[in-house]
Structure formats: C-alpha cells, structure tokens
Amino acid sequence: MFNAKVLLLVLAIVAVVLCQQRARPPIGPPGGPPGGPPNQGSGNEGTTCSSNVANYATPSASSNCESWSNGNTYIYPSGFNYGNEVQWYECPSSQKRIVVSNGIPNHDVIVGNPNSPCEIPWYVSLPINGTYGDVLSEPGALGIIAMQLNGVPIYGAQEAEGLNAVEPDSSSGVQDAQYWFGHSAPFGDWHYHNPYCGNLKVDENTFIGYALDGFPIYGPMQDNSELDECNGMFKNGNYEYHVQYLDQVDGTADYCNGDSPAIQWNYVLGCFHGDISKTTVGSSDEQSIPSDCQKVTLNDVFMMQRHNTNIRSNIATKRHQYSNKH
Numbered sequence: 001m002f003n004a005k006v007l008l009l010v011l012a013i014v015a016v017v018l019c020q021q022r023a024r025p026p027i028g029p030p031g032g033p034p035g036g037p038p039n040q041g042s043g044n045e046g047t048t049c050s051s052n053v054a055n056y057a058t059p060s061a062s063s064n065c066e067s068w069s070n071g072n073t074y075i076y077p078s079g080f081n082y083g084n085e086v087q088w089y090e091c092p093s094s095q096k097r098i099v100v101s102n103g104i105p106n107h108d109v110i111v112g113n114p115n116s117p118c119e120i121p122w123y124v125s126l127p128i129n130g131t132y133g134d135v136l137s138e139p140g141a142l143g144i145i146a147m148q149l150n151g152v153p154i155y156g157a158q159e160a161e162g163l164n165a166v167e168p169d170s171s172s173g174v175q176d177a178q179y180w181f182g183h184s185a186p187f188g189d190w191h192y193h194n195p196y197c198g199n200l201k202v203d204e205n206t207f208i209g210y211a212l213d214g215f216p217i218y219g220p221m222q223d224n225s226e227l228d229e230c231n232g233m234f235k236n237g238n239y240e241y242h243v244q245y246l247d248q249v250d251g252t253a254d255y256c257n258g259d260s261p262a263i264q265w266n267y268v269l270g271c272f273h274g275d276i277s278k279t280t281v282g283s284s285d286e287q288s289i290p291s292d293c294q295k296v297t298l299n300d301v302f303m304m305q306r307h308n309t310n311i312r313s314n315i316a317t318k319r320h321q322y323s324n325k326h
Helices: 002-023 297-307
Strands: 086-091 096-101 122-126 132-139 144-148 152-154 208-211 216-218 232-235 238-242 273-274 280-283 295-296
Touching: 086 280, 122 144
Parallel strands: 216 238
Antiparallel strands: 086 096, 086 295, 096 122, 122 280, 132 273, 144 152, 144 208, 208 216, 232 238
C-alpha cells in the first residue's frame, strides 16, 4: 500500500511538471522566448543589470510569412514573397516621430536557422527630439532598442540564455544572430543585433536609425574615445549615438558592469541617455496616426538629420562587407 501511494505521488508530480513545460513557449532568439521582452505570454527578459530597464513587447506576427530554408541565400526583392514596407511620420504638434513597418528587410539575407520571417505590424512612436537627461536607462537585453531606417527593429546584445548575440562562443546554440543582415526569431520577427544593423558597410557618417529615446544612431568611429557610456556624444550641440566596431567592445567581459544601467556589450547602445517615458511600441493594427502627422520619405529623414547636425556633408552608401572589424 505504501509503495502504491508513493507511486501515485510521483506520477502526480511528473504530470504537473509536464503540464508546466508544455505551457512554456519554445526557446528562441529575440521576439520569442527567451529572446526579448514579453511576447505572446512570455515573461523572460534576459539578463538585466539594473532596476531601470527599457523593455517593450513585440507585436504579434501576421500570417504572411516567407517559406525559407536554413542555409539558403535569398536575394531582395526577387527571392521574397513579401516586400519591405515602411513609412515614417513627423508630428510637429504632438512632438512625435512615428514609424510604421512590416519588419521585412530590404536587402539580401542568408538564413541560418529554421525560422522564416513574417510581416510584423510594427508601430513605434518616439519623441521627435530626444531629451537628454542624467538618469540612464538600461536597454532591453533581447528585444527592441532602436529602429533601423528600413523599419526593421534593432534588438539588444543578448540571445537565448543571456549569451552574446554578436560574438557568440562555440557553446552558443544561436550562431546566426551575429551577421549584419540579421535573422528571424521563432515568432517571425526579423531583427538585427550586429552593429551594422542591415548595412553592408558603415562609417561614422552612416545614419542607421533612431534609438527608442529619439536620438539618432550613426555608424562607428575610428576613435571612440569621445563616446560616453551610452555610446553617445554631443556634436554641434546635438546628442547622437554611434555604434561600435567589434574590436571596440570586449565581448568576453560580463554583460553587466555591476548594477549600472550601462551595459558592457555596447555594440549598438550602452544605455539610453534620453527620456523614454513617452516612447511606445505596439501594433499598427491597433494604433492610429495622430492628425498632425505628415508622411516623410527616407530622403526627407536623411536631409532633416543632416540639417540638425549641420556637419554631415555625406551620408555613407551601403556597400558589401560582411566583416565589421576595422
């Protein structure tokens, strides 16, 4: 009788464990557990350092997905069933800069995992002008931290289990996150971790996109000594971020520098120096564009940013380069 009771107790415990495991979403890179902020029920936010972390949920994917195969190269646009769609808005009265996109990249890709990208109804609202402050915010470890001009999100420096996404060691089960062209998560969200962020070649004049605090992000500097802990600097009175070359970041260091919001895997951002309280990330299926907003072309965005910095004589063009060592 004793053995039968023990057996029943063991079976009950096993049943509970199996149910809990079945309820967990599949493990994967950002946008899907554990790679990103809460998405479709996941609460895993990766390794964090401080109590002031900027985590944002990824919108749910649509049913419009590519049917790509691991190991293949796909040429844009001929190898894509769904093209890149992105629209930027400037809203002078509401003081917002909004991007609506489907998250599909606008360049060639090499697929390095079983996940095919899907159209994601991104709606990201930023301050039209960033507000610099002394309070730093930690960028999300696995989810969106910035938006590339092409409407593809830039994610944090981590992958599954808190491992380095940009410079993975041999033990990492996710090797394809390190490349400039990005990769897809299990839920279909294509994104970048690499500091080239979908650009084939970059320099310090390359306008990459906007951080979630509204400040612009540019390419890496040969001499990064003027950058602060967030990867930012003032130039002609305007604050801007610069991504880093791989050999400017110690990818073998701990992700955290104690409990500082400024992370050490600062390939794209080390932290946010701007106010993120007015930033929202959601689904364009559920959001509307304010009445004061005006559509702007990518060329308009380039030109306005050049005007704001007042020093950029040239915006670097995209050329082929797979390595981002300098």
